[in-house]
Structures are given as C-alpha cells and as structure tokens.
Amino acid sequence: MTTENFQIRQLADELQPPETGxxxxxxxxxxxTKVVLFAFAADDGVAExxxxxxxxxxxxxxxxxxxxxEETIVxxxxxxxxxxxxxxxxxxxxxxxxxxxxxxxxxSKLVEKKVYDHNTKAGNHGDIVxxxxxxxxxxxxxxxxxxxxxxxxxxxxxxAWNPLNDDKGLEWKQGIGELIKRRERFGENxxxxxxxxxxxxxxxxxxxxxxxxxxxxRDILKARGVGFTLSLWDTGDDPVxxxxxxxxxxxxxxxxxxxxxxxxxxxxxxxxIDPPGLKTKGKREYPSWQEIKAxxxxxxxxxxxxxxxxxxxxxxxxNIPLKPPGEDSLSDTVRNELTELGFTxxxxxxxxxxxxxxxxxxxxxxxxxxxxISDAVSTAIEIAGWQDKLPTxxxxxxxxxxxxxxxxxx
Numbered sequence: 001m002t003t004e005n006f007q008i009r010q011l012a013d014e015l016q017p018p019e020t021g022x023x024x025x026x027x028x029x030x031x032x033t034k035v036v037l038f039a040f041a042a043d044d045g046v047a048e049x050x051x052x053x054x055x056x057x058x059x060x061x062x063x064x065x066x067x068x069x070e071e072t073i074v075x076x077x078x079x080x081x082x083x084x085x086x087x088x089x090x091x092x093x094x095x096x097x098x099x100x101x102x103x104x105x106x107x108s109k110l111v112e113k114k115v116y117d118h119n120t121k122a123g124n125h126g127d128i129v130x131x132x133x134x135x136x137x138x139x140x141x142x143x144x145x146x147x148x149x150x151x152x153x154x155x156x157x158x159x160a161w162n163p164l165n166d167d168k169g170l171e172w173k174q175g176i177g178e179l180i181k182r183r184e185r186f187g188e189n190x191x192x193x194x195x196x197x198x199x200x201x202x203x204x205x206x207x208x209x210x211x212x213x214x215x216x217x218r219d220i221l222k223a224r225g226v227g228f229t230l231s232l233w234d235t236g237d238d239p240v241x242x243x244x245x246x247x248x249x250x251x252x253x254x255x256x257x258x259x260x261x262x263x264x265x266x267x268x269x270x271x272x273i274d275p276p277g278l279k280t281k282g283k284r285e286y287p288s289w290q291e292i293k294a295x296x297x298x299x300x301x302x303x304x305x306x307x308x309x310x311x312x313x314x315x316x317x318x319n320i321p322l323k324p325p326g327e328d329s330l331s332d333t334v335r336n337e338l339t340e341l342g343f344t345x346x347x348x349x350x351x352x353x354x355x356x357x358x359x360x361x362x363x364x365x366x367x368x369x370x371x372x373i374s375d376a377v378s379t380a381i382e383i384a385g386w387q388d389k390l391p392t393x394x395x396x397x398x399x400x401x402x403x404x405x406x407x408x409x410x
Contacts, residue, residue, distance in 0.1 A: 007027070007028065009027065011037060011060045011098065011100060012060050012061050012098060014027075014037055014098075015037050015038075015039040015098060016039060016098075017039040017040055017041055017042075017062070017096035017097060017098065018039065018041050019041055020041050020044070021041055021044055022038060022039060022040045022041065022044050022045075023038070023039045024036055024037060024038045024039070025037050027100075031105065032104070032105055033102055033103060033104055033105060034102070034103040034105060035100060035101070035102045035103075036100070036101045036103075037060075037098065037099075037100050037101075038097075038098070038099045038100070038101065039096070039097070039098050039099075040062075040064070040091070040093040040096065040097045040098075040099070041093070041096060042093050042094065042095050042096050042097075043092075043093065044093055045064065045090070045091045045092040045093050046090060046091045047090055048067070048088050048089065048090040049088070049089070049090070050085075050086045050087060050088055050089070050255075050256045051083070051085065051086070051087075051089075051103060052085060052086065053085050053103050053104055053105055054082070054083065054084055054085050054103075054104040055082075055083050055085075055087075055101060055102065055103050055104065056080070056081065056082050056083070056101070056102040056104070057075075057079075057080070057081040057083070057089075057091075057099060057100070057101055057102075058078075058079065058080045058081075058099065058100045058102075059075040059076055059077055059078065059079040059080075059097065059098075059099050060077060060098040060099060060100060061077055061096075061097065061098040062076075062077075062093060062094075062095040062096050062097035062098060063075065063076045063093070063094045063095050063097065064091050064092060064093040064094055064095075064097045064099070065091075065092040065093075065094060066079070066081065066089070066090075066091055066092075067088075067089060067090045067092075068081055068083060068087060068088075068089045069087055069088060069089070069259075070259070070261070074094070075091075075099075085235075086235045086256050086257055087257075088256060088257075088259065118158045118159060118162060118212070118239075118276070119159060119162050119163065120171065121171050122159075122162030122164065122171075122172060122210045122212075123162070123164060123171070123172030123175050123176040123177070123205070123210040124171035124172055124174065124175040124176075125171075125174065125175045125350040125351065125359075125384075125386075126175075126308070126310060126350075126356070126359045127172075127175060127176070127210070128175055128176060128179060128380055128384065129308070129348050129350070129359050129361060129377055129380065129381075130213065130274065130308045130359070130361070131195055131213065131216055132189075132191055132192050132195055132376040132377060132379075132380045133306065133308075133346070133361045133363075133373050133376060133377050134213055134216060134217065134272065134306060135191040135192075135194060135195045135216065135220065135376065136191040136369075136372050136373045136375075136376040137270065137304070137306050137363065137365060137369075137373055138152075138217055138220050138221070138270060139190075139191060139194075139220065139372075140365060140368075140369035140372055140373070141269060141270050141304050141365075141369075142220075142221075142224055142226060143369075144369075145226070145269060147269070148227055149227045149228060149229055150221055150226050150227065150228040150229075150269050150270075151228070151229050151231070151264070151267055151268045151269045151270075152214075152217050152221070152228065152229070152230050152231070152268060152269065152270050152272070153230075153231040153232075153258075153264050153265050153268035153270075153271045153272065154213060154214050154217075154230070154231070154232050154233070154272045154274065155233050155257075155258035155265070155271070155272070155273050155274070155275075155295065156233065156234065156273065156274045156275050156276070157212065157213070157214050157232035157233060157234045157239065157243060157253075158212045158213070158214075158234060158239050158274070159212050159238070159239045159242045159243075160211070160212050160214065160215050160242045160243050160245070160246035160247070161209040161210070161211055161212065161215065161242065161246065162209060162210045162211075162212065163208075163209055164205050164206055164207065164208050164209065164210055165206070165207070166206060172205065172210065176200055176205065176210065177205055178384065179196075179200070179380075179383065179384050180196075180200050180203060180205065182383050182384070182385075183196065183200070185383045186383070188379055188383070189375060189376055189379040189380075191372070191376040192376060192379055192380055192383070194220075195216070198216075198219060199211055199216075213272060213274060214230060214232050214243065214247075214251065215246065217230070217270075217272075218230060218247070218250060218251075229251075229252070230247065230250060230251035230252070231251070231252050231254070231264035231265075231268070232247075232251050232252070232253050232254070233253075233254045233256065233257065233258040234253075234254075234255065235255060235256060235257060237255075240253060240255045252264065257287075258295075260294040260295045265295065266303070267303075268303055269303070269304060270303075270304045270305070270306065271295065271297070271303055271304070271305045271306075272305075272306050272307070273292060273295055273305075273306075273307040273308075274307070274308045275287050275292060275309070276310075277309075277310050277312070278292065278309065278330055278334070279291075280330065289330070289333075289334055292307075293337075296341065296343075297364060299341075299342050304363075304364060304365060305343075305362075305363060305364050306361065306362065306363040306365075307361070307362040307363070308359060308360070308361055308362075309331065309334065309359060309360045309362070310331075310356050310358075310359050310360075311327045311328065311331045311347070311348075311349070311356065311357055311358035311359055311360060312327070312328040312330075312331065312355060312356055312357070313325035313326070313327070313328070313353065313354060313355060313356070313357045314326050314327065314328050314329070324352045324353055324391055324394070325352075325353050325354075325357060327349075327357065327358065331360065334360075335347065335360060335400060338362050338401065339400045339401035339402075342364070342401070342402055343362050343363065343364055343401055343402065344362070344363055344364070344365070344370055344399065344400070344401040344402050345360055345361070345362050345399070345400040345401050346360065346361040346362075346373075346374060346377055346397060346398075346399055347360050347397070347398045347399075347400065348360070348361070348377065348381065348386075348396065348397050349386075349390060349394060349395065349396050349397075350381070350384075350386045350396065351386075351389070352389060352390055352391060352394075361373070361377060364402075366402065370402075374399065377397065378397055381396045381397055
C-alpha cells in the first residue's frame, strides 16, 4: 500500500531472486534517504566497494557471506548492518537472497560540511614540521635503499597542491609566511634547504601554491633518479581529483580509506600516516586511535614509518584553569603508548595558545637517520623562533622513546 504520506510493503514478497544475476527496485528516494531492494541469485553478489554516504543493510531472505571492513559474517534473515561512509563491504550470496539497502543522504550532507579541508591549513606551523621531517626521512631511507623500485604509501594524501589565498584562511602567513623572512638561515640544514628552495622560492607567497606531502616525496624521488611507485588514499572528491590531475600514471590513487592489510601498505619502503586528527566527541568523522594503531609496523618489520599528529589545547584540567593551555589528554596517551611500543616521538610546541598548539612526529628510524630527522625539525624550530614565543620553562621540542637522545638543544 502506497499513499502520499506512507508506504507499507512486504519486502520478502516484493522482489524474487532471479536464476542468474540480480534485480533491484527503488522503494524510496528523497532528500534524506534512498532505499533499494536487491534480489540476488545464488553465487552472484557485489564485489568489494564503498558507498559515499552512511548505509544500512538488512537481509530479508536467504543467506550470504557479508564482509564489512575486516569482518566477515554469514548474513541471514534479520541480519542488520550499519556502516559509516566509505566503509569497504561486499556481498556473496550462498543461497538466493533478498536484501535492502538504505543510503542516508542527509547525514552524509551534514558530515560533508565538517570534512577536513587542508586547503585552509596548508603551509601552517604543522606543515613546516611535517615536511622538513618527511624530507629528511625520505632522504635517509634512500641512502640505505638498494632495490629497483621505491614504494611509498600515504594513507591520508590530501590535495596535490594547496592555493595560498587570503580568502582560504591565513594560517600559512603565520607558518611559511613568517619563515621566509629568515631565508638566509635555510642553508643551516640540508633538508630545510632542499624543501625551501623547492617550494618557498617567492618572497611573496600569496597567490602561489604549496605542495601536499605526496608531491614533496615524488619530487625528491625524481630528483634522485629513483624508480618509484606511490600509493595514495583519500576519501574526498576534490583531493582525489587534484591527485589524479597531478600524478596521472605516477601513482595509484584510491578514493576510500586505506586498510592496514593491503599489500601497498604492508610492502611500502616508507609508510606515511597523516590524519587531520583523531576521533573525539567533537570530531567523530576522524579516525580513531585504534584504527590508526592497526597500521603501525611491528618492531622487527623492515618497513620504515612516519606519522604526524596534531596536539590540541585544553584550558581546564581537573577543574583547574591552565594558563597557558596544556595539551589534550589523548595526545599524551598516544605518545606514552607509542614510546612503550618502541617508536620515537618528537613533540613540538609551536604556539603558546590556540586550538592547535603543536604536533607530534612519530617514526621508527634509528641511528644517524633518527638524528638527522630530529636535527631538521629542531633547526626549523630555531629558524622560525618558536621557542622565543613560548613561556619560560616550556620547551618547543621534546623527544621520547628509542632515539630521544638524538634531539639537539635549541
């Protein structure tokens, strides 16, 4: 029964499975939701894919092997699955199956409004730390590399290039915009010199573009004449379009979340993880720490790894005001866990106050390579003058874990 205000349907009788292939009908499609009824023949189904919006699957009739993320179950009448946007999933019927799919459009629109856009952050304090550390890491990795094809994986690739426009936010002005005023000191460190001479050429940066991490790595590899493969992941339409235009055949680009068990992740010579942040009550669209932790290499893994994480400010702890603000408890928890796992953590404090007051660089490089990464970050901090802007007794850089002793004093 269907009226202007409601529908009543018996889904088990609405659509019968064909002998081969599949059939489908749209039950409802409006501004908020789209509901589709599928009927699959046994041994048909749908290969792994993602939906660009949250979805709900319900098995009405029959049995099927359902894989959602890393979990595989046998779905039968009454099985109900809720999925976030861009969650990989597949359906393989074991018998003829009838299944409903609900796509939550309105929720997707609300989430899209909150999707992180690095165009507004590019060239800020965090990018300075991230990119001088990554430049040093790739250079050091290449010095010990003896293979034919260097494999790089970036699980949060973002845009290939970011415009430095006044109407896109002004964080770059306080980051690379201030740093170029001290360009006479760039030669104090080879990695800073390479990075700055490649991307901070103009004295007036407004109207130019600043690269994403994947472009930076690609350019280093090309300059060294090294064969390479890049594997890049992002979920946003605009960043993925930017990557495809820039890289063409130079990279494999995935418009979905990366998975820790993928060959391109497991076999990377350098794995770079650069999420916009970690999931909290206020940022539910960000990946959780448990999801990120699944990508970490084991202690005996030959895979080199680097990760960047922001440090958020808190102004109150145990009902006591903090002046200046302190770091959020999640950053502290993650750092402690990572050092216990044997990683090196460089904690950088670049602002005395604000929403994001610093960042952390995490890696598993050792020996002289670890020292050179620390030296690049420390020198960038010294050139930028961040230590002078912090309260007395507060350090702009602190090191924890395996190679903590490699950090020079500022």
